[in-house]
Amino acid sequence: MAAGVDVETIRYYEKAGLLPSPARRANGYRDYGGKHLERLAFIRHCRALDLPLAKISRLLELLSQPAAACDDVDRLVESQLERVRIRIRSLRALEKQLSALRSRCAGPQTAAACGILHELVTAAHRESVAHAGEDRAAAAPVTRGGRRKVQA
Amino acid sequence: MAAGVDVETIRYYEKAGLLPSPARRANGYRDYGGKHLERLAFIRHCRALDLPLAKISRLLELLSQPAAACDDVDRLVESQLERVRIRIRSLRALEKQLSALRSRCAGPQTAAACGILHELVTAAHRESVAHAGEDRAAAAPVTRGGRRKVQA
DNA sequence: GTTGACATTGAAGCGGCTACAGGGTTCCAA
DNA sequence: TTGGAACCCTGTAGCCGCTTCAATGTCAAC
The missing domain is CATH 1.20.5 (Single alpha-helices involved in coiled-coils or other helix-helix interfaces)
Structure with a gap:
């Protein structure tokens, strides 16, 4: 399943801490799972709204803490x-x-x-x-x- | 006469080749003349129109060649x-x-x-x-x- | 003479990628 | 089987237009 996002961009997000490092296959290739793709889609959608990565990061944090105030x-x-x-x-x-x-x-x-x-x-x-x-x-x-x- | 432009910005233009290096006073301070200020004002005005520096550079070039086609x-x-x-x-x-x-x-x-x-x-x-x-x-x-x- | 506000230089940082160098892997066709 | 295309990897540097910083020098006022 293609994600429609440039590989370099994804790696950039990974380095920036927005995406967790995915599992690796035997040959070292990254193996993305459904969670990763959803998270990536979320990031791209927010970027399309021109939100800076720092704010997106905050939103992702909130998503992982359902009980937090919003x-x-x-x-x-x-x-x-x-x-x-x-x-x-x-x-x-x-x-x-x-x-x-x-x-x-x-x-x-x-x-x-x-x-x-x-x-x-x-x-x-x-x-x-x-x-x-x-x-x-x-x-x-x-x-x-x-x-x-x-x-x- | 204040030029209303941040010093660092000016030096940046100088390094980028948009402004010629001004004369120096005995102590090494830059000494801007009317030509410099006019050129600077031109650059800032174009920047206010959101023109990239590269295009501004081209405009400045044309300004110095009155006979060129425009x-x-x-x-x-x-x-x-x-x-x-x-x-x-x-x-x-x-x-x-x-x-x-x-x-x-x-x-x-x-x-x-x-x-x-x-x-x-x-x-x-x-x-x-x-x-x-x-x-x-x-x-x-x-x-x-x-x-x-x-x-x- | 000391303070404080100026000036100088060069280098690094910002955001959000993008590009490139220098390799490895996988796959398909000749 | 070999060769080439098309993907993957890592790491680094570049883009734009400034902005910020560190380390140092200069100058006028008190």
Whole structure:
């Protein structure tokens, strides 16, 4: 029975402690049983939901302790959902910018006349000026322990 | 003038060949000039558009060759836009799944009774069965050179 | 002179695989 | 029977775009 998962990925999970090491055949080949495959399917399903391996690990732990409380399962799903929504919002903003950018293209040009390149440069410039203003404003109240930035 | 970019990130760009090494002061400190800052701002703006460094590198190259043709600038933006749209679609599907999953939560439970965990396990199982069917179907015509999957 | 916040370098770590080198095994066909 | 393809093994390094760390140097303020 094929599991539909790349071998290297499985071995990676094994090394990472998400899958127990399977029994070996006489020749040293791994021998996966039903339990392994179910566990693997569970992992892949969770990965398809973009859960990080660390959280999946936690879920697997809970699965093996039926009496444990499951409050953080809900929290985990909730926070994952929130992450996904945030990512969608930022990608939508990105999409807007990129399609605006695309509309700057006026057909084959030289680099010097390229509307897209031109827009990228001026947008970058605008932003860097805005940043400088921000920093000047933020510098006044306290010298808080933010990460260091660069001087020119 | 602060550039709003983490120092380590800048050095990373320098090592990666995206930024030229700046002049040094007597004590060895880096001395950034206007050109550097502009170039840095350009890079950060492109990164904000989620362009990979390799593509940004290509754009910078074009910027320094005003006479070059800029056809691939358009293609680059286009393909980036396509990537973003695909990602949005898949994240929306994800959002759906996650919010369906969340609705399975019936308040504090033990792990054994947790609706979410339960759903995860059965969904994973369904999928693994579907996969097995797929593979059986795909195995018939030709043994094409796909990546190897696991046996149980 | 001592503290504290900056700067420098190089190397390692993150996540989640993916690829590759250098071998062994199994199976099928010529 | 031999040869080649297609699988398996182990171990290590690479990918991206940073981030973090350790060990050291420099500089301004108190």
